[in-house]
Amino acid sequence: MKCLLVVFCSVIAASAVNLPGVPVDFDLDNKVLSAIADDVAGRLEQEYLTFWKTGVETPAFKKLTQQLAKAHTKKDIFTKNLPELETRDSFVVCTLCRSIMNVFMRAVREEDGELNGENSAAIMKDIAMDVCDRMELQTPEVCEGLIDFNLPTLVYIMRNSEMDSQSFCSLFMEVSFCNTGSNPAYNWTLTVDNKVEEPSSSKSGTPRQSDNDIKICQFTDIHHDPLYEPGSLATCAEPMCCQREKSTTEGTSAAAGFWGDYRNCDLPWRSFESALDHAAKTVDCTYIYQTGDVVDHMVWATSVKKNTEVLTKVSDQFTKVFPELKVYPCIGNHEPHPLNLFSPEGVPDEINTKWLYEHLYNDWSKWLPAETKETILKGGYYTVSPRKGFRIIALNGNDCYTDNFWLYHSGNDKIPQLQWFHDTLLAAEAAGEYVHVLTHIPSGDGTCWSVWAREYNRCITRFHKTISGIFNGHSHKDELAVHYSDEGHATAVAWNGGALTAYSYKNPNYRVYSVNPDTYDVTNHQTYIYDLNEANKKPDEQPNWFLEYDFSEEFTEDLSPAGIDKLLDEFADKPELMRKYWRFRVTSAEPKLTEGCGRDCLASSLCRAAVTVNNRRERCEELRTRLFEALDNEEEEEEDQDGGAAALSVLSLGSLLTLVLSMRISF
Secondary structure: OOHHHHOOOOOOOOOOOOOOOOOOOOOOOOOHHHHHHHHHHHHHHHHHHHHHHHOOHHHHHHHHHHHHHOOOOOOOHHHOOOHOOOHHHHHHHHHHHHHEEEEEEEHHOOOOOOOOOOOHHHHHHHHHHHHHOOOOOOHHHHHHHHHHHHHHHHHHHHHOOOHHHHHHHHHOOOOHHHHOOOOEEEEEEEOOOOOOOOOOOOOOOOOOOOOEEEEEEEEEEOOOOOOOOOOEEOOOOOOOOOOHHHHHOOOOOOOOOOOOOOOOOEEEEEHHHHHHHHHHHOOOOOEEEOOOOOEEHHHOOOOHHHHHHHHHHHHHHHHOOOOOOOOOOOOOOOOOOOOOOOOOOOOHHOOOHHHHHHHHHHHHHHHHOOHHHHHHHHOOOOOEEOOEEEEEEEEEEEEEOOOHHHHHHOHHHHHHHHHHHHHHHHHHHOOOOEEHHHHHHOOOOOOOOHHHHHHHHHHHHHEEEEEEEEEEEEEOEEEEEEEEOOOEEEEEEEEEEEOOOOOOOOOOEEEEEEOOOOOOEEEEEEEEEEOOOHHOOOOOOOOOOOOEHHHHHHHOOOOOHHHHHHHHHHHHHOOOHHHHHHHHHHOOOHHHHHHHHHHHHHHHHHHHHHHHOOOOHHHHHHHHHHHHHHHHHHHHHHHHOOOOOOHHHHHHHHHHHHHHHHHHHHH
């Protein structure tokens, strides 16, 4: 979301009060909300066309844009995923997406369109900067960087695809009422081998942990910031901070910590070194999985030079600390310049991603055999067999990422890698191999295209006996997700390793898996963290890394898909157990623990574990209902135990607040 479309579409992350045609109450049917959004988008489109062609700002145009400017939050639209926005926020984003994209598509594609001439790029930039300024989206520096980076790709896609604004916005905001598009090119079906019967029950029988298990260490979402400066401003207006204004900030509560910062800041190099050194001393890793996002969140100031330098520096550090080990990496959405953009083959060099694939192969070739070169250069994915009977498949999961604009060029561009994935699994099955799958973006993420996720999940179901583990990153949460067949049988578990960066409001962490040496099933995992507050009090000492928790000790020894599916039932029926899971999910970070996790937060965390295709939520809804019932029962029991004291406390507190407020007003 941190690219040019943010400037046009992801404008509003707060209340849209009194906008013409915008409802006051957003608790409406999705069809009604979508229809109202269409109506408002049409008006905004016409007003902007009038202003663009005549330079005249009508009263209606002024009122509308001024209200939009007052309604949004600069930081949230760049730091939150679209599915995390409230309904009122989604309504305004959807409205802007439909109107602004329609304006640009018409102007670019029509023969006499204003953006069909030699000066089109300059005109588009002027308009985009006007939108940025008029609606107060971000600082001029951020907006200009994003516009300059993304404009060439957007113009090419608009000129060389048949995507309309309705379908575009439906795909961009797939998990919302905005999803009304029905482009048949975006609803394909993968060819999947059907020679094996569908599972008739959830997959069980995973071996228990033993002393013979091998250890696999996972480092994900490193997000190293080469410009991190202790003492600098950690509360800046931009999407990422902790780089500037040290002279005025050092020694204040707004200053960045020495070992990282809970706020919108990425990882200093010393913290990355500390993590690898601790793992090398603590764990006898057999392999290392690095599941993407090495580059920082300074998305308006990336470059090929900066990104490649960081990628190589991180890669070299792995080799330095673990000279005898193989590292198996996959690509995150932050690796390319511009951010999120992974082009298909055959597009012009100036907007092609092949430079990234070439660079990554050069970095990765010290760990990977030469036969991986072809697919890495083709699309950033590969397969390798570290030992007989064991295979790793590393996918470029950005094929499903709805923030990847190349998804809007052609939905069919995303079929080849998935078909290769299927065919590689089929060959592994025939060879009697067990497989681990590495992919950065969890398939159930709200920004993972549901059609891609659906077909990916079909592959997981078909080869559930072959796949022993799935490993993700991206969410910065220490979490898991259960894959289900169409009939509701648990077929696989995707393990998410959290994030080494503290961005945002988490403690740095890495994960260690115990893996059966015969079946390669995950039998347990352990998460190591350091407390950021404590570490920053002692800048002259190494952070105190410690074992935050052991999964089997805290939850269950049965890590099979059936066992984890059963654990989700326990989460729903036992709120205290669910709260424990949530605490570890946010790496026991003080800001999150202080904020707490109420009913909706707990339900959202539980649903995240039960959804691997974002528009298939049956299991989620079942668990949510049970969790709410358990929470209701818990509250009733507490009231009975208090004997009415709780109600009296609320009443007393309310009376006290009334008294205090009246005293403040009187003064």
